[in-house]
Amino acid sequence: xxxxxxxxxxxxxxxxxxxxxxxxxxxxxxxxxxxxxxxxxxxxxxxxxxxxxxxxxxxxxxxxxxxxxxxxxxxxxxxxxxxxxxxxxxxxxxxxxxxxxxxxxxxxxxxxxxxxxxxxxxxxxxxxxxxxxxxxxxxxxxxxxxxxxxxxxxxxxxxxxxxxxxxxxxxxxxxxxxxxxxxxxxxxxxxxxxxxxxxxxxxxxxxxxxxxxxxxxxxxxxxxxxxxxxxxxxxxxxxxxxxxxxxxxxxxxxxxxxxxxxxxxxxxxxxxxxxxxxxxxxxxxxxxxxxxxxxxxxxxxxxxxxxxxxxxxxxxxxxxxxxxxxxxxxxxxxxxx
Amino acid sequence: xxxxxxxxxxxxxxxxxxxxxxxxxxxxxxxxxxxxxxxxxxxxxxxxxxxxxxxxxxxxxxxxxxxxxxxxxxxxxxxxxxxxxxxxxxxxxxxxxxxxxxxxxxxxxxxxxxxxxxxxxxxxxxxxxxxxxxxxxxxxxxxxxxxxxxxxxxxxxxxxxxxxxxxxxxxxxxxxxxxxxxxxxxxxxxxxxxxxxxxxxxxxxxxxxxxxxxxxxxxxxxxxxxxxxxxxxxxxxxxxxxxxxxxxxxxxxxxxxxxxxxxxxxxxxxxxxxxxxxxxxxxxxxxxxxxxxxxxxxxxxxxxxxxxxxxxxxxxxxxxxxxxxxxxxxxxxxxxxxxxxxxxxxxxxxxxxxxxxxxxxxxxxxxxxxxxxxxxxxxx
Numbered sequence: 001x002x003x004x005x006x007x008x009x010x011x012x013x014x015x016x017x018x019x020x021x022x023x024x025x026x027x028x029x030x031x032x033x034x035x036x037x038x039x040x041x042x043x044x045x046x047x048x049x050x051x052x053x054x055x056x057x058x059x060x061x062x063x064x065x066x067x068x069x070x071x072x073x074x075x076x077x078x079x080x081x082x083x084x085x086x087x088x089x090x091x092x093x094x095x096x097x098x099x100x101x102x103x104x105x106x107x108x109x110x111x112x113x114x115x116x117x118x119x120x121x122x123x124x125x126x127x128x129x130x131x132x133x134x135x136x137x138x139x140x141x142x143x144x145x146x147x148x149x150x151x152x153x154x155x156x157x158x159x160x161x162x163x164x165x166x167x168x169x170x171x172x173x174x175x176x177x178x179x180x181x182x183x184x185x186x187x188x189x190x191x192x193x194x195x196x197x198x199x200x201x202x203x204x205x206x207x208x209x210x211x212x213x214x215x216x217x218x219x220x221x222x223x224x225x226x227x228x229x230x231x232x233x234x235x236x237x238x239x240x241x242x243x244x245x246x247x248x249x250x251x252x253x254x255x256x257x258x259x260x261x262x263x264x265x266x267x268x269x270x271x272x273x274x275x276x277x278x279x280x281x282x283x284x285x286x287x288x289x290x291x292x293x294x295x296x297x298x299x300x301x302x303x304x305x306x307x308x309x310x311x312x313x314x315x316x317x318x319x320x321x322x323x324x325x326x327x328x329x330x331x332x333x334x335x336x337x
Numbered sequence: 338x339x340x341x342x343x344x345x346x347x348x349x350x351x352x353x354x355x356x357x358x359x360x361x362x363x364x365x366x367x368x369x370x371x372x373x374x375x376x377x378x379x380x381x382x383x384x385x386x387x388x389x390x391x392x393x394x395x396x397x398x399x400x401x402x403x404x405x406x407x408x409x410x411x412x413x414x415x416x417x418x419x420x421x422x423x424x425x426x427x428x429x430x431x432x433x434x435x436x437x438x439x440x441x442x443x444x445x446x447x448x449x450x451x452x453x454x455x456x457x458x459x460x461x462x463x464x465x466x467x468x469x470x471x472x473x474x475x476x477x478x479x480x481x482x483x484x485x486x487x488x489x490x491x492x493x494x495x496x497x498x499x500x501x502x503x504x505x506x507x508x509x510x511x512x513x514x515x516x517x518x519x520x521x522x523x524x525x526x527x528x529x530x531x532x533x534x535x536x537x538x539x540x541x542x543x544x545x546x547x548x549x550x551x552x553x554x555x556x557x558x559x560x561x562x563x564x565x566x567x568x569x570x571x572x573x574x575x576x577x578x579x580x581x582x583x584x585x586x587x588x589x590x591x592x593x594x595x596x597x598x599x600x601x602x603x604x605x606x607x608x609x610x611x612x613x614x615x616x617x618x619x620x621x622x623x624x625x626x627x628x629x630x631x632x633x634x635x636x637x638x639x640x641x642x643x644x645x646x647x648x649x650x651x652x653x654x655x656x657x658x659x660x661x662x663x664x665x666x667x668x669x670x671x672x673x674x675x676x677x678x679x680x681x682x683x684x685x686x687x688x689x690x691x692x693x694x695x696x697x698x699x700x701x702x703x704x705x706x707x708x709x710x711x712x713x714x715x716x717x
Contacts, residue, residue: 166621196513198621204590210610254592 004193006158006186009165010050010126014088016197017172018058021086024172025062026054027077028090028126032065041065047092048128048187070096074103074125078177081123082111086172091127094181095141108177109152120175124168129157130183130221130271131319137307140315142220142272147179148248149276154178154202155249159223161191163246166200173199183221203250207259211239214329215259217282218244218269222320226269229325238333248278256282257290264295265332269325274302296335299328342397342421342429345376345388345414347407351488352449352464353382358406359413360385362399369395369419373698377413383612384602384691386489388413389698395419397426410435451484451510456529462510463503463534467495471712472563473536474704476502477527479545479571480636481585481629483509483619486544489697494704501534503527505547507628514624518631520644524553531561540708542566544693545668546636549573552646552653559654564711566704568660569690571636572646574672579640581667586629591617603664603689650679656711657681660700662688681707 004012018024032055033044042063045052055063066073070091077089091097097104104125111119131140147155154176158164164182171178208223209230218226223244230240241259245252260266266286270279279300286298301320309315347357360378364370375387376396394416401413412433415426451464464484467473474494478486484502494500506526507515516522527550531539540563543551548570555562571577584597594613599605619625636643650657658681661673667690673682683703688695 162618194618194622197623198618199623200621201589207591207610 001192001194003190004161004165005188005190006161006164006182007048007050007188009161009193010168010182011045011052011054012193012195013165013168013172013197014051014054015057017086017169018054018062020197021172022062023084024086024088025064025080026051026058026088026090027064027066027080028073029066029068029092031055031090032060032063046090048184050126050182050187051090070100071103074100074108077123077125078103078108078111078121081108081121081177082119086122086124088124088126088172091125093139094127094129094143095138097127097143097146104147104153104177104179105150109150112176113152121177122172122175123177124171124174124180125177126168126180126182128184129181130185131303131308131315132185132221134310134312134315135184136310140308142181142270144179144181144219144248145272145277145281147181148251148278148281152177153249154247156180156202156247157220158182158246159186159220159244160189161193163200163206163244165193166198167202167246169197170199170202174202181220186221189224200246202247203252204246205252205255206244206246207255208242208244209240211241211263213239213263214241214265214267214333215256215263216240216242216267216269216325216329217256218242218325219248219278220271222269222271222325225320225322226325228322229329232322232326233329236330238329240329251282251285253285253289257286260286260290261293264293265335266294266298267301267325267328267332268298269301269320271303271319273305274300275305277302295337296332299332301325301328342415342417342425343392343394344412344429344433345416346435347401347409347411347413348379348388349409350381350386350492351383351485352451353485354409354488356406356408357381359401359403361403363387364396366396366399369393373702375698380609381488383485383488383609383615384694385607385609386694386697390416392416397421398430400430408435451504453510454530454533456526456533459506459514459526460512461504461506461526461530463501463530464491465499465501465534466491467497467499469499471498472708473499473501473539474708475531475534475536475539475541476500477541477543477547477551478502478505478508479547479569480582480632481508481616482544482547485509485615486691486694488694490542490693490701490704493697493701494708501536503530503534505550507625507632509619513622513628515628515631517635518628519635520549520553523550523632524557527551527554528558537561538563540564540566540711542568542704543570544568545690546571546632549636549644549646553644555653555655555657556646556649562655564655564708565653565657566660566707567657568693568700569662569665569668570659570672571642571668572644573659573676574647574669575641575645576669576672577637577640577642578667579637582633582637582640586626586633588620589617594620600666601690603662603687603695607695647675650676656707658683658703658707660685660692660703662690662692662695664688665690
């Protein structure tokens with residue numbers, strides 16, 4: 001099977017769905033690369049090349065390059081979705097959600113409910129998350145927990161190219177608004193991806209590795225750091241069961257709870273800040289529904305409650321590391337009560 | 338290397354296996370065994386399988402303990418006669434080097450990749466092992482499976498003959514469009530594949546629905562079929578586990594898949610997570626569930642098999658053998674027992690619907706012996 005990067009997998013998902021369904025459109029800043037400027041359109045295909053080739057194949061009626069105005073992009077996309085299109089809107093950096101949150105939080109997320117179930121809003125918002133490129137405090141955050149907290153929104157956080165393609169196609173075919181969070185350091189990460197279109201259901205966690213000692217739940221890029229930690233720990237005789245929820249809303253609670261019921265120990269790894277976060281949410285879930293199974297306190301490995309630092313040395317300390325994850329696992333594994 | 342000292346190494350089963358995990362040892366250190374006895378269990382990308390002794394001897398040294406995950410070719414144990422001194426065993430272990438695949442071997446491995454043919458405008462995938470020599474073998478998988486179901490069978494049969502495993506329409510890497518999906522169309526596909534695969538005459542081996550396809554093909558074109566091996570075959574009675582078929586068509590999530598796939602085997606604990614994941618990855622592809630629904634509707638309408646070949650067994654002009662797992666929960670073992678007075682029938686203990694995976698060594702031996710006896714009889 002061919003190896004593809006996350007970038008290629010996303011591009012393939014978009015192109016295949018646009019071919020299959022003429023109501024699928026793409027809208028956002030630079031998605032066709034440099035509208036109203038000199039030179040070749042679509043030269044790069046978005047700031048990270050994910051939409052490359054779509055403009056040439058589908059034209060400007062379906063690949064809509066917009067001015068820098070997130071509120072208009074999301075407003076237009078939400079309106080298009082509720083009136084019959086399936087827009088894939090791009091919010092270049094998730095940090096920018098603040099300027100278009102009414103359209104997402106108060107409009108798109110509420111249409112189905114406000115219209116008594118008669119309206120559907122098949123909107124996908126692709127957006128970049130994550131620290132690690134010294135892009136500073138306004139371009140490095142991972143606010144998926146904020147989207148997750150909104151009833152009416154679904155939220156996807158893929159960690160590999162196979163999942164990215166299947167989850168994006170699922171998101172496009174879903175009749176509710178979906179926020180699709182792409183980590184900016186993972187676009188070149190490759191794995192085997194089928195050429196054919198396929199879907200991965202929402203709310204189904206991936207069990208990345210089996211283990212009986214400690215359950216580790218990790219999201220997005222942290223899945224890979226947790227995997228590195230698990231490799232280190234395996235040499236010490238500690239076997240981690242690594243769970244990638246893939247979607248935070250809906251959340252596959254059963255897979256997490258069943259694992260914790262077996263291991264009795266839980267570490268959650270989340271690149272976002274710790275207050276009101278997914279890590280906190282999952283800790284609460286387990287305290288609520290699997291308390292009797294716990295043999296040790298739940299440990300969260302997260303960013304600190306601060307903005308993302310610009311200085312590379314500080315940013316490195318900010319992001320959870322495999323060493324910090326391994327230390328947390330050792331702590332809960334060795335906990336004697 | 339010392340004479341009479343032999344290594345048991347991590348085997349390679351199937352295309353995707355790069356490493357395996359030692360589940361446990363079935364013989365103790367110091368224990369004697371004969372050729373073919375079960376030595377240890379290895380967890381593979383699909384199902385736990387046993388390693389059988391390639392020759393008799395004593396298990397002098399267990400090198401890889403239960404739980405160890407090691408690459409293909411890694412030393413697992415040392416076999417030697419009792420009189421070989423301990424020091425020689427020590428030296429053997431110390432001097433053992435995993436054979437690094439040479440450039441030539443890698444190029445060869447490159448060649449061992451599934452390929453495509455076109456049959457009636459439809460892409461079909463196949464995998465070929467072995468080299469031209471004796472009469473080739475064609476392996477036909479069952480409903481919802483693919484050529485990887487033969488991961489233990491295909492390499493074992495590939496000494497001195499070509500062994501081709503085919504993906505049926507709607508399955509594995511073949512096109513997911515199946516037309517009517519009925520009995521005739523799948524037999525057409527198998528027959529149509531013979532020419533492009535360069536298979537003039539074959540030993541046909543079919544499992545489950547693939548058994549019914551193989552038997553039908555043998556009835557339709559006996560001149561192409563040297564022998565027929567039917568493993569837990571469909572078409573030999575009306576009964577079938579309808580909730581398995583229904584569940585397989587419908588399942589979309591891991592939880593459902595674990596339950597449904599568990600029905601296939603004698604011991605569901607032997608099924609690896611990777612096998613479940615592989616089935617789910619196949620099921621998620623656009624068109625697969627629709628294709629399987631069509632096939633199921635044509636082959637197994639209202640929970641019964643539409644194809645009944647029991648009245649035509651006598652017409653089969655070539656040698657035929659039947660194998661079945663005693664604990665088959667998909668197709669009842671009674672279908673095999675009913676044939677026992679007419680055909681060689683092998684009922685395998687502690688096996689479910691996948692005897693070729695659950696009891697791979699035994700099934701491989703039975704096929705090899707059968708094919709060998711047929712070749713002797715016809716003098717090829």
